[in-house]
Amino acid sequence: MTTTAKGAPDQKAGVTIAVGRRVFLGMTALGLAGIVFGARLESVLDSGLQRLFPWWPGFRIYSISGSYPMISEAEYRLEISGLVDRPRVFTLADLKAMPSTSFSQEFQCVTGWTVPNVEWEGVKLSDILDEAGVRQGATALSFESYDGADSESLTLYQAQLPDVIVAYRMLGAPVTTEHGGPVRLYVGPMFGYKSLKWLSAIRVVDQVIPGYWEQNGYPLNGWRDGSTGPTDLALTGGVA
Template structure:
């Protein structure tokens, strides 16, 4: 049985979708198998709040590009048509915002981060990934081991629907094991680097790592 997102009667009645409800080919993020799926200090929401650091950028599909560069053997750039032709993956994952809400049981669809890293060829000196977005010079930083996970995706669909602009469309990053600000909206570039480079929110005082289970919200 596949998910139908917020229209699923179980979802509306208060019981969140469970890992066993997804099709066999869907990758299940390990945190969805916890007995308690709500991290410390979080509250579950059945809605999907919209929060931005800046304004929603206008990105014509014909002009959209995704670049993968930095410490890679083969720098890559994809148009929308090229991105759509890549192997597809689906991930069932929970989504935790640093502003203390959690949305459980999301079905994401897109291209696996591991597929893109294999295509680019990661150099041994790479230790971090800098995700850049179309809204100005916004970036966020991720340790490569957290980024290079089976449940990390570059997504264009959520719960069976194309990702809208308010939630990061046409394409956003999803790294389910970290707070949601690490899952960059309006994704434009992934740059592999040797040395860490704190991004927009990290420079504003957000935690450099962002593990929701350790409540790594802010730098102490």
């Protein structure tokens, strides 16, 4: 108060206005409104922004170990074991010899970033399971990654959905190392973290074993329609 009294004689205009408070509150209000309405705004801006900034809105690469595991196409192996009649190891050529499926979908992370129209090609996970012969008593799958740290889980029901694939092509080219190549999982109905990269092994088990991100607080079932609460019962699967 004393400050303004002293400052006053210096200012010919005399009057001061609390602009600072308005700027601060305005910025805060705009930011909070952006949380609620930003998704709509972004969908309008999206195409334009992508042309302006090539990196917008790109993939954010989630690598949880120190570096990417480098696996050549020739040395790639996918092991399937556990509660199956015919445990076996697939080479990339084995996978490519199986009937393939391809489609485009929006890739969406649980934290909100999306990449529209991502092309996928690979083998349906259900075909691989049929090939190995799932035994009585199996209820879930546990996936392992070449990076030695990441893991994922799906119920048997979820694994048999048509857009759950073992992918060897993505974005119109072989899956790059960065994106989890040469072979990764793609779980279409769920958020990105379920789509395990550098897929090395599938174990058929009798209960859901939470994967890496689930152990770090992500929901066990990453359904994209929003039913992502940790209370989702993995074993009741199909209701989503």
